[in-house]
Amino acid sequence: MSSSVKIKTLTIDERQVGAREDQTILEVARENGIRIPTLCYLKGLSPYGGCRMCIVEIAGSPKLLPSCMTTVEEGMVVSTQTERIKKYRRSLLELYFSERNHVCSVCATNGYCELQSMAQEVEMTHVHFPYMYPHLEVDATHERFVLDHNRCISCTRCVRVCEEVEGAHTLDIKDRGIDVRIITDLDQPWGESETCTQCGKCVHVCPTGALIERGKSVGEMSKRKQLLPYLTKMREAQK
Amino acid sequence: MTPEDFKKIGETHRKKRDGFDYTINVCTAAACVSLQSDKVKDELTRQVKEQDKKDVCRISGTGCLGLCASGPLVTINNDQALYGGVKPEDAAEIVKNIDKKPVKRLQIPADMPFFARQTKIALEHCGKTDPEVIGDYLALEGYEALYNCLTTMEPVEVIDIMVKSGLRGRGGGGYPVGLKWSTVHKAVGAKKFVICNADEGDPGAFMDRSMLESDPHSIIEGMAIAGYAVGASHGYVYIRGEYPLAIKRLKAAIRQAERQGFLGKNICETPFSFDVEIRLGAGAFVCGEETALIASIEGRRGTPRPRPPYPAQYGIWGHPTLINNVETFANISPIVRKGADYYASIGTERSKGTKVFALAGSINNTGLIEVPMGITLREIVYDIGGGILGGKKFKAVQTGGPSGGCIPEEYLDMKVDYESLAQVGSIMGSGGMIVMDETSCMVDVAKYFMDFCQSESCGKCAPCRVGTAQMYNLLNLISQGKATMHDMELLEELCDVVRNTSLCGLGQTAANPVLSTIRFFRDEYLAHINDKKCLAGVCVIEHKEEPVL
Amino acid sequence: MNDAASKDKRRKLVDATMRRFGHSQYALIETLHTVQEAYGFLDDDNLKYVAEELRVPLSKIFGVATFYHFFTLKPQGEHTAVLCTGTACYIRGVPGILSAIKKNFSVDAGETTEDNRLSLLTARCIGSCGLAPAIVLDGEIAGQVTPEIVVDRIGRMIQNDT
Numbered sequence: 001m002s003s004s005v006k007i008k009t010l011t012i013d014e015r016q017v018g019a020r021e022d023q024t025i026l027e028v029a030r031e032n033g034i035r036i037p038t039l040c041y042l043k044g045l046s047p048y049g050g051c052r053m054c055i056v057e058i059a060g061s062p063k064l065l066p067s068c069m070t071t072v073e074e075g076m077v078v079s080t081q082t083e084r085i086k087k088y089r090r091s092l093l094e095l096y097f098s099e100r101n102h103v104c105s106v107c108a109t110n111g112y113c114e115l116q117s118m119a120q121e122v123e124m125t126h127v128h129f130p131y132m133y134p135h136l137e138v139d140a141t142h143e144r145f146v147l148d149h150n151r152c153i154s155c156t157r158c159v160r161v162c163e164e165v166e167g168a169h170t171l172d173i174k175d176r177g178i179d180v181r182i183i184t185d186l187d188q189p190w191g192e193s194e195t196c197t198q199c200g201k202c203v204h205v206c207p208t209g210a211l212i213e214r215g216k217s218v219g220e221m222s223k224r225k226q227l228l229p230y231l232t233k234m235r236e237a238q239k
Numbered sequence: 240m241t242p243e244d245f246k247k248i249g250e251t252h253r254k255k256r257d258g259f260d261y262t263i264n265v266c267t268a269a270a271c272v273s274l275q276s277d278k279v280k281d282e283l284t285r286q287v288k289e290q291d292k293k294d295v296c297r298i299s300g301t302g303c304l305g306l307c308a309s310g311p312l313v314t315i316n317n318d319q320a321l322y323g324g325v326k327p328e329d330a331a332e333i334v335k336n337i338d339k340k341p342v343k344r345l346q347i348p349a350d351m352p353f354f355a356r357q358t359k360i361a362l363e364h365c366g367k368t369d370p371e372v373i374g375d376y377l378a379l380e381g382y383e384a385l386y387n388c389l390t391t392m393e394p395v396e397v398i399d400i401m402v403k404s405g406l407r408g409r410g411g412g413g414y415p416v417g418l419k420w421s422t423v424h425k426a427v428g429a430k431k432f433v434i435c436n437a438d439e440g441d442p443g444a445f446m447d448r449s450m451l452e453s454d455p456h457s458i459i460e461g462m463a464i465a466g467y468a469v470g471a472s473h474g475y476v477y478i479r480g481e482y483p484l485a486i487k488r489l490k491a492a493i494r495q496a497e498r499q500g501f502l503g504k505n506i507c508e509t510p511f512s513f514d515v516e517i518r519l520g521a522g523a524f525v526c527g528e529e530t531a532l533i534a535s536i537e538g539r540r541g542t543p544r545p546r547p548p549y550p551a552q553y554g555i556w557g558h559p560t561l562i563n564n565v566e567t568f569a570n571i572s573p574i575v576r577k578g579a580d581y582y583a584s585i586g587t588e589r590s591k592g593t594k595v596f597a598l599a600g601s602i603n604n605t606g607l608i609e610v611p612m613g614i615t616l617r618e619i620v621y622d623i624g625g626g627i628l629g630g631k632k633f634k635a636v637q638t639g640g641p642s643g644g645c646i647p648e649e650y651l652d653m654k655v656d657y658e659s660l661a662q663v664g665s666i667m668g669s670g671g672m673i674v675m676d677e678t679s680c681m682v683d684v685a686k687y688f689m690d691f692c693q694s695e696s697c698g699k700c701a702p703c704r705v706g707t708a709q710m711y712n713l714l715n716l717i718s719q720g721k722a723t724m725h726d727m728e729l730l731e732e733l734c735d736v737v738r739n740t741s742l743c744g745l746g747q748t749a750a751n752p753v754l755s756t757i758r759f760f761r762d763e764y765l766a767h768i769n770d771k772k773c774l775a776g777v778c779v780i781e782h783k784e785e786p787v788l
Numbered sequence: 789m790n791d792a793a794s795k796d797k798r799r800k801l802v803d804a805t806m807r808r809f810g811h812s813q814y815a816l817i818e819t820l821h822t823v824q825e826a827y828g829f830l831d832d833d834n835l836k837y838v839a840e841e842l843r844v845p846l847s848k849i850f851g852v853a854t855f856y857h858f859f860t861l862k863p864q865g866e867h868t869a870v871l872c873t874g875t876a877c878y879i880r881g882v883p884g885i886l887s888a889i890k891k892n893f894s895v896d897a898g899e900t901t902e903d904n905r906l907s908l909l910t911a912r913c914i915g916s917c918g919l920a921p922a923i924v925l926d927g928e929i930a931g932q933v934t935p936e937i938v939v940d941r942i943g944r945m946i947q948n949d950t
Contacts, residue, residue, distance in 0.1 A: 163845075170847060172851040173851050176854075176855050185850070186847070
């Protein structure tokens with residue numbers, strides 16, 4: 001980054017804040033202790049803009065924009081917690097819960113799950129969209145990890161960490177629409193993958209119980225959240 | 240090469256043509272080819288030889304004549320006679336009567352409203368030239384607009400013409416073309432790109448296909464002019480892999496243009512260089528969205544990304560990129576030749592010029608039409624379209640495909656322009672226009688489009704991925720007579736969520752067919768839900784005996 | 789690469805496409821088009837080969853190949869019928885045609901018959917709306933068809949080479 005980066009001032013939730021011109025609304029909000037909920041965003045990975053939880057209102061724009069990928073502009077007036085946005089966030093989360101089988105009481109990440117805590121944060125009390133109950137497979141062929149598609153929210157954090165941080169690109173996503181699935185190599189069992197380095201980063205960036213360590217039972221699978229920030233910091237220091 | 244040179248090529252070509260008293264044009268666009276117009280052409284050629292009329296009569300293939308419903312179409316000297324439904328066995332009679340009265344039983348009156356009510360600008364050459372011969376294009380002032388831009392105008396002057404013409408993007412959004420060009424022109428970048436979006440994905444649309452099959456050079460010329468205006472030296476045509484004939488003709492046209500020096504280095508002996516490459520789409524509707532299209536050209540999954548930044552600033556490989564669709568590019572050369580004022584004199588206050596529509600569905604004259612903006616739907620359906628097939632009762636006209644809506648009879652006298660269509664909950668879209676009669680069920684139509692949207696959703700953002708699937712399931716329940724009013728409320732709520740929270744245009748507009756059918760045909764929804772009845776008799780509703788309580 | 793494959797003419801076509809793009813990763817989709825054209829479908833061997841030549845990860849190539857519905861990862865039958873399901877075709881009777889084909893030839897959309905004679909595919913729109921309803925039989929478009937016509941023509945198509 002050049003030293004001549006310009007500084008912009010903007011308003012987020014009625015607070016005046018300063019920001020570098022290349023920063024996103026989400027980054028600036030977090031620096032200033034303003035919480036915007038996110039699911040697919042993870043510091044240290046490229047932004048994705050898919051989960052839509054971080055949508056904000058910007059005065060003068062009828063469209064809701066994802067704060068993780070919208071860069072600041074001078075004089076911008078941003079609202080992150082209007083009733084309209086809160087309502088949409090709840091609906092979005094309900095859609096997530098209705099899509100696959102997120103039954104917390106039998107999940108290894110119960111108590112450590114970001115989807116679960118997000119439900120509390122946005123005050124989602126029940127799911128009023130019909131549950132779709134797909135019967136998806138569980139890939140338990142890997143000697144150390146398990147991939148349970150029933151709990152995946154397709155945030156692609158695992159895909160991005162595998163490509164961008166580990167550099168293996170063992171994981172990707174296949175098909176499209178409601179049929180998207182996380183795959184390893186040519187959609188073969190994970191245990192047969194020739195490219196997987198078994199590093200486990202994917203497991204620890206996964207927000208839900210879709211990726212867990214083998215042998216963990218209900219409520220035992222906490223994720224090492226400090227792993228990615230640590231790696232990011234160490235890599236930046238090397239440069 | 241100077242305009243004199245290429246006029247000479249055109250002249251030579253014209254002379255070659257004028258040496259004949261009669262030119263028989265056979266439509267060789269896809270619709271007529273599928274009705275075996277190629278065999279008709281072969282037989283005509285054979286008959287000309289056999290009846291010894293080789294010196295006075297030539298046979299030529301030509302682009303789309305528009306009236307696809309009556310194919311295969313054949314014309315004599317363009318307007319001397321128009322024949323429809325021609326079979327190979329009719330060839331002898333056509334050739335025999337070439338210098339006599341037209342063959343009555345095959346003749347279609349050229350003054351029928353289908354032709355008389357149209358204004359052809361983007362389609363000016365369609366049906367008049369052989370799309371596989373560059374000389375035909377040159378003979379009709381082809382590439383003169385490009386030459387004039389390069390030799391007499393600054394890029395900003397070209398952009399100014401587009402601004403003054405009032406032309407808006409014909410791909411669906413209707414964004415002002417001049418403004419878009421100007422943004423890319425001003426964008427800072429060592430390299431810039433021009434992309435022609437020919438990934439015509441709307442079900443029920445075949446405008447791009449017909450234009451590429453009928454007049455590929457006009458698209459190439461439009462792109463080159465755009466390249467000069469915005470400062471790009473490389474162009475891509477992103478075309479559907481499902482259009483083999485259009486791809487073949489475009490490829491041939493690019494080669495011819497390169498050979499004649501209208502593409503490549505130092506075009507028309509000016510410093511301007513521009514080339515055009517073809518990229519094949521592979522069956523993903525979402526790639527009509529600009530950022531998804533770029534991802535696809537870059538060899539990736541065609542998933543969109545949030546805008547801004549817009550491709551005009553940050554496009555293919557991060558370079559400023561201009562994206563317009565086929566019809567937009569087809570309008571460029573005529574606008575430069577005929578002037579911005581001429582173009583702006585057609586149409587309405589905010590929607591200038593003409594629009595090409597693919598007219599299909601339950602209508603007599605299905606085909607490709609070009610009409611001035613501001614024409615009414617009634618004129619299109621009843622005058623040009625010749626009314627409803629089989630004398631059935633009109634129910635709705637669908638525009639904008641899966642992003643559009645169904646317009647009922649009460650709005651038939653509405654003017655067709657961007658604003659009016661939006662007001663009734665539809666959109667102009669790229670130009671698909673499907674007419675539906677009383678035998679179409681509007682719940683079924685909404686279900687059809689939602690099925691399309693859910694299977695074309697890329698799956699990146701949750702509202703579109705899950706929301707369209709949920710909406711489809713609900714519409715399915717309604718159509719089967721298994722839904723309650725609560726399901727109807729859920730459906731309307733989902734429409735709102737998906738429209739407002741989706742990442743790209745596909746999700747943001749996916750609810751439109753549902754919303755517009757609920758708005759205008761609510762009684763049909765209620766009949767399915769409350770009375771377990773499909774008024775049009777399309778949906779299969781199983782009646783179970785209700786248990787007596 | 790073994791000798792048989794290196795002599796494979798079809799492989800040469802694939803190589804030519806990749807060469808045309810300087811073996812850039814951007815060539816992925818164009819190369820998959822060539823593979824499908826040459827081999828009829830995208831098989832694992834070719835996916836692996838292209839992945840290696842273009843230095844694209846296996847999972848990425850699989851992600852791309854399955855994203856675009858033009859590509860098929862299953863071999864096709866000796867004959868194909870592609871039924872257009874565009875709007876114009878749909879409202880002019882596609883559902884009836886589809887069930888007639890399914891019933892008469894015991895094949896579902898996207899599947900191939902057990903005897904490998906017929907693959908039934910659907911297309912979102914082939915752009916022949918003026919001829920609705922339309923079906924493509926072994927590459928030739930037939931327009932304004934009815935269930936009876938379709939069943940008859942498919943029947944003749946798959947009998948032709950016996």
